[in-house]
Structures are given as structure tokens and as C-alpha cells.
Amino acid sequence: xxxxxxxxxxxxxxxxxxxxxxxxxxxxxxxxxxxxxxxxxxxxxxxxxxxxxxxxxxxxxxxxxxxxxxxxxxxxxxxxxxxxxxxxxxxxxxxxxxxxxxxxxxxxxxxxxxxxxxxxxxxxxxxxxxxxxxxxxxxxxxxxxxxxxxxxxxxxxxxxxxxxxxxxxxxxxxxxxxxxxxxxxxxxxxxxxxxxxxxxxxxxxxxxxxxxxxxxxxxxxxxxxxxxxxxxxxxxxxxxxxxxxxxxxxxxxxxxxxxxxxxxxxxxxxxxxxxxxxxxxxxxxxxxxxxxxxxxxxxxxxxxxxxxxxxxxxxxxxxxxxxxxxxxxxxxxxxxxxxxxxxxxxxxxxxxxxxxxxxxxxxxxxxxxxxxxxxxxxxxxxxxxxxxxxxxxxxxxxxxxxxxxxxxxxxxxxxxxxxxxxxxxxxxxxxxxxxxxxxxxxxxxxxxxxxxx
Amino acid sequence: xxxxxxxxxxxxxxxxxxxxxxxxxxxxxxxxxxxxxxxxxxxxxxxxxxxxxxxxxxxxxxxxxxxxxxxxxxxxxxxxxxxxxxxxxxxxxxxxxxxxxxxxxxxxxxxxxxxxxxxxxxxxxxxxxxxxxxxxxxxxxxxxxxxxxxxxxxxxxxxxxxxxxxxxxxxxxxxxxxxxxxxxxxxxxxxxxxxxxxxxxxxxxxxxxxxxxxxxxxxxxxxxxxxxxxxxxxxxxxxxxxxxxxxxxxxxxxxxxxxxxxxxxxxxxxxxxxxxxxxxxxxxxxxx
Ligand SMILES: Cc1cc2nc3c(=O)[nH]c(=O)nc-3n(C[C@H](O)[C@H](O)[C@H](O)COP(=O)(O)O)c2cc1C
Ligand code: SF4
Ligand code: FES
Numbered sequence: 214x215x216x217x218x219x220x221x222x223x224x225x226x227x228x229x230x231x232x233x234x235x236x237x238x239x240x241x242x243x244x245x246x247x248x249x250x251x252x253x254x255x256x257x258x259x260x261x262x263x264x265x266x267x268x269x270x271x272x273x274x275x276x277x278x279x280x281x282x283x284x285x286x287x288x289x290x291x292x293x294x295x296x297x298x299x300x301x302x303x304x305x306x307x308x309x310x311x312x313x314x315x316x317x318x319x320x321x322x323x324x325x326x327x328x329x330x331x332x333x334x335x336x337x338x339x340x341x342x343x344x345x346x347x348x349x350x351x352x353x354x355x356x357x358x359x360x361x362x363x364x365x366x367x368x369x370x371x372x373x374x375x376x377x378x379x380x381x382x383x384x385x386x387x388x389x390x391x392x393x394x395x396x397x398x399x400x401x402x403x404x405x406x407x408x409x410x411x412x413x414x415x416x417x418x419x420x421x422x423x424x425x426x427x428x429x430x431x432x433x434x435x436x437x438x439x440x441x442x443x444x445x446x447x448x449x450x451x452x453x454x455x456x457x458x459x460x461x462x463x464x465x466x467x468x469x470x471x472x473x474x475x476x477x478x479x480x481x482x483x484x485x486x487x488x489x490x491x492x493x494x495x496x497x498x499x500x501x502x503x504x505x506x507x508x509x510x511x512x513x514x515x516x517x518x519x520x521x522x523x524x525x526x527x528x529x530x531x532x533x534x535x536x537x538x539x540x541x542x543x544x545x546x547x548x549x550x551x552x553x554x555x556x557x558x559x560x561x562x563x564x565x566x567x568x569x570x571x572x573x574x575x576x577x578x579x580x581x582x583x584x585x586x587x588x589x590x591x592x593x594x595x596x597x598x599x600x601x602x603x604x605x606x607x608x609x610x611x612x613x614x615x616x617x618x619x620x621x622x623x624x625x626x627x628x629x630x631x632x633x634x635x636x637x638x639x640x641x642x643x644x645x646x647x648x649x650x651x652x653x654x655x656x657x658x659x660x661x662x663x664x665x666x
Numbered sequence: 667x668x669x670x671x672x673x674x675x676x677x678x679x680x681x682x683x684x685x686x687x688x689x690x691x692x693x694x695x696x697x698x699x700x701x702x703x704x705x706x707x708x709x710x711x712x713x714x715x716x717x718x719x720x721x722x723x724x725x726x727x728x729x730x731x732x733x734x735x736x737x738x739x740x741x742x743x744x745x746x747x748x749x750x751x752x753x754x755x756x757x758x759x760x761x762x763x764x765x766x767x768x769x770x771x772x773x774x775x776x777x778x779x780x781x782x783x784x785x786x787x788x789x790x791x792x793x794x795x796x797x798x799x800x801x802x803x804x805x806x807x808x809x810x811x812x813x814x815x816x817x818x819x820x821x822x823x824x825x826x827x828x829x830x831x832x833x834x835x836x837x838x839x840x841x842x843x844x845x846x847x848x849x850x851x852x853x854x855x856x857x858x859x860x861x862x863x864x865x866x867x868x869x870x871x872x873x874x875x876x877x878x879x880x881x882x883x884x885x886x887x888x889x890x891x892x893x894x895x896x897x898x899x900x901x902x903x904x905x906x907x908x909x910x911x912x913x914x915x916x917x918x919x920x921x922x923x924x925x926x927x928x929x930x931x932x933x934x935x936x937x938x939x940x941x942x943x944x945x946x947x948x949x950x951x952x953x954x
Contacts, residue, residue: 459946
């Protein structure tokens, strides 16, 4: 029995007047303006008006607003930003810190870097508002070192903002002080993990910390700290100006707002498309001009290599936090990497495994050793020396990494493998075809105790 | 059961499919392959730090940016690379002295991060993204082609190897890189961390030929090209002092077609987000 009145079953019944446009430029709306990165352009296009408004209210009001907007973290995990901010202690017994995660390194992800190049002041303004809301007087923007042009633009923006009185002492006569330091990383994907980032920012090897204590209790220099992604914080000035209800005109009840979808790979027109959360791949492909040269879609990631891959059967999955999870993956960073039929899944999986092996920080055994074995086995399979038993071994290793690693890098490392085997087992088997039959000896005597439960 | 199938295997699968670890990977002359001796990574004596005399003031300025001096270590290692094109034992001792750390503590950090180079870099560092997406679009071919093209005596130039006298004009260091966060513009190359987007094997060869010839081709996105050491100085937070140079570098291009694709599509179709309401007051909360 169907219920014809539910909007999902009958989209035309929805009042079209309330439907947002397919592309909703908010974060990206200034990007087309000439020298969009300059303070002059920014001020002409509503820049720093949200800061004036925010400083006219109390920190509690800003936290409440961000909570009401339903803004969820754009760095991958989707934690509600306002709730995270409210974990910061109300007193100032110790200094409070805001740290911006601009380490963008998840394979496929390419939204924060264009944002910081095109509109660095939106991030700076967001930082001032968020710092005011959390009573932080020191904010660090940790940018991956390879993003030199962003670092340059951010530094220039900080200089301009400071000269104009939007940063520094007694901002706009409010009595609120804030310093922003732009800090360059040095090439390590793991430093995107928020506690590894803090260790790195303290001048150490970037290795994750045990939680609890959570950063809001003991973060940078052991003091209360909030870590947010670039896109999360850059959304804040728009929420301050437009209000929570306006923000919720885009996206879904649980995943409100616009989101920058980064479409790359075998499509006609790859690029950045800011659309309401819940947009589907079918819709995104239409914006991107369809599959390149008409070669059919084979597999894709909804949000980077750490999110389990999807196939053509997932074209209509709404790409919001619930939709992606409901279909067995994760929204991640909305890094939509599209691969056509010419790409071998085991090859792609092997390449990603090499990445995780290289980037594993080495702190915990399942990830450090597991990624080594996964990569070696996949490389050997691709070399034509695989056996069907290898597939079970891969899954077994994945099982020993997933949920048993110290941080989420380990979990991410197994996503391409388990999802690749789930949807494309035949391709893995095909790699072993010529070795079946005569390899019983090799698979009969597992030599590593504990490898099989 | 053969009984010979012991050694380093995981559940019957072994990495190289030899029957023992030794057979799989060959015997290893640990000291022979260790860079420790060749690169003076471990030295008992105090190095001559005079090459760094010119950056002492800058090193102190970095320390002042942070509430805790140790936070200055990563930028300071970039600063050291701007002098020597690598992090040497002397560079490690310089940072340790500035920050009151043990050299071993600095070494532990320097060796963790990919961007700190142990061997002196060329005038230019060419990084080719070979992560999956770029690789599928041709990044692996580009990397292989460059290795062959820059190699000498029939030997390919390998990862982190340099053609030319390291640091001398026209010298080029090649590396393969992980995802450079420009996948919509893949295959991507960086030279001294400036972007050269949408590359092909041919365009990449033309690019390195120009670098070898002492030219400075313009990046697709980034500042006018300088050299690896200048890039490292910028990563340490020091920018051109000449105002015109500074503006030229900040204003270097960034607006790729791909970056603007969604915004442009919306403009062409007249698509926008809803306008803000006339009034959007901050929510009332109880005064705490
Ligand atoms: C291995 C790993 C890499 C990560 N890389 C990033 C990153 O580059 N940028 C980012 O914002 N978050 C990254 N994250 C997520 C952060 O740990 C953290 O959840 C996020 O910065 C919180 O910000 P948000 O709540 O605004 O999303 C990474 C997580 C892991 C486990
Ligand atoms: S899961 Fe991997 S990256 Fe994370 S702590 Fe363990 S070894 Fe390090
Ligand atoms: S995969 Fe090459 S830039 Fe992302």
C-alpha cells in the first residue's frame, strides 16, 4: 500500500513555490565578482555586516542562533555546530581557542581551498563571530602546506581586516579582542583529524589524542578549544544575516542549508556546485553536463575516498547526512568523484589503499599494520598473482581495522575495499582467475595467529 | 600441507607471495640503505649554524606569533628550508636552539611530515598528483612520462630525485603527491606549490622543459612562479616586502572555470538562494 500524499512519493504535490533552486549560491555567491578576495569587494557585497549585527548581541544569542539554524559540521562528520559551541565553558578560567580545520586532504575533496582563495574574508568574518560566541581571543587557521595560494590570500585578508578594525583590539568599538594566526601545515593527511591537528599545531608529530577529554575541555595547550571546518565557519555570517529560518529554506529538516558539492572525474563539466543538501547525483550530473563522452557511470563516492562507494543504483539517493547513511555510505565532504566503465575497481581500491598506508600515522597497530597488508595484497592481486582466498583475507583484515583503530583514518581506509568487494566482487575474482586451483597450498595454512577468529 | 608456508603471511596471503619473509623481500642491509650516515642525520658534534645568521630575527618573529613557543616549530622548519632547500642536521640544531628543544625532538617532527625534505631540493619542486582520481584521468602517465623524460643515462628520475645540481638554476626535483585538493581540475601538478591544472603528459613535459631552461611559466592558479626556497619562506609566513610584488602574488589568478562552474550556471539560469527576510533578529535568550 502506498500513501500517495507523502511528498517523497509524489514530488509534484509539493508546493513548488517553496522549492529552492537547483543551485543556491550562498558561500559561492561572491566568487564571480572581480577580485572577490579583496576587502573592498567583500564590503560592497554585505561583507562584515554580520559581524556588526553579531557584536550587537550576546555570545549566547549567537550560539542559540547557530543551534536553531541546524548548521552541521562540513568537515565530514556532520556534528551540529551550535551544540559543539555550547560545550565551551561559560567562564574564562583558561584562554579559549577557535581552530579552523583547513587541512583539506581527503581524496576527492576540493571545496575549502577554492573557498579560501575566492572569498577569504567570509572565513575571517565567520572566525570573528564564532570566536565572539565562544569567548576566544585567539584563533588559528591550520591550512595544509601545499595550499600556498590560500595561505597567501588568507594572510592578505587578515592584514586588511586588521587595518580596517575587524580584527585586533576592541573590534568595531565592542571591547572584543581577537588575533587570527594563519598556520601552514607540512604535508600529512592525518593532521586533518582534529586532535592530531592540535598536536601538530603545538609543534609535534601529528598523531591523534585519546578522547575524552574532548577539545572543549582540554584542547590546544590543554585549554578549551573548538575545531571547525572552513565551510562550517564561512556559513556563519550568512546565518547571522539571514536567520535560522532562511537557512532552513534550503536542505532538509535534519540536514539544513546549502552545501558545496565538488564534482570531479568522468563528467563533461566538473566543478563546484553549491546546492541544497539532499541533492542527488542524478541532479548533480545534469548540472555537470552528464557523463563525459557518454561513457556510462560505474562507481562514485558521495564524500571522498573514506566514504563507501556507490554505483549507478544510487543515482537518486538524497545526498544529505541521513540519505547517504541510509544507503550504506556517508555524506563525508560531498566530494563526488565519478568514475566511468573504463576504470577497474580493484585498481582504484589499490590506489586508495596505498594512500592510507602512506598516511597512516603509525600510532596504532590495526591501522599501521593493516594498511600495509591490505596494500601489499591488493598490489599482488593487480599484478595477476591473486587467489580467491585473498578476498576473504582482505575482508578479514578490514574487519580487524574497522572499529578497532585509534582514529577514524583506519575506518576510512577499509571503506573503499569493503564497498568495492560488495558491489564488484566479480572484478576481484577475475584478477585471480588464472591462479585458481593450484593455490590450495598457499591458502591452507594461515601462519599468522589471530588472523582468523 | 606443504609445511614450507611459514614466515610473514597474513591468513595465507603474503605480500610478495614468496613463502618466507626473506624470500619475499630479500635480505636487507639495514645500515647500507639507511640514510643516517650519508645524510648526517645523526651527528654527535655541533654543526656550524652560521648559514642561518640571516634568519635569526625571522625565527624570533615566528615564536612571537604563538602563545607557546613550540608551536613555532613547523613554520620554523619551513624557514630553515628556505635557506638550505632541505632540513639538514644543522637546520634541526638551529630550530632546537631557538625553541629550547632537544635536537631529537625536532628530528622526530621533521621526519613525520612529507614537506620537509632530507635531500636538497632543486630550484623547483614538481609534484604530480597520483591519487586515484587524477591517476584515472592520466596522472600516473604524467608522472611516469616525467620520470623518463627527466632521467639520465637510461635511468628514470625517481620520487624525490633531482635533475641538475640541486638548488642551481634549472634544477628540478620530481615527486608524486597525494590528492592536492584540486580534483575537479585534474590531472593536477604543482610547481613550488602553485597549481598547474588540467595537465596532459605533453603539457607536463613542456612545463618541465621550460623550468629546466630557466623559464618561469605562469601557474593556472597561484602567484607568478619563483623558486622552491621562496615558497618555503612564504610558508613560514614571510611575504614580499615590495608592495607591488606582494600585490602581484596575492592577486595571482584563482578563478578557474571549474571553480566558478556552479556560480556561473546559477547566474545564467537566474537561480539564487531565497532573499533574506526583511527582519531576522537574533533569537532571545535568557540572560545568564
Ligand atoms: C583522517 C581524518 C582526516 C580529516 N581531515 C579533515 C580535513 O581535512 N578537514 C576537516 O575539516 N575535517 C577533517 N576531518 C574531520 C575532523 O576530525 C573534524 O571532525 C572536523 O574538523 C570538525 O569540524 P566540523 O564539525 O566543522 O565539521 C578529518 C578526520 C579524520 C579522521
Ligand atoms: S587509525 Fe591510523 S592514523 Fe589513526 S591513530 Fe591509528 S595508526 Fe594513526
Ligand atoms: S586526486 Fe588529484 S587533486 Fe585530488
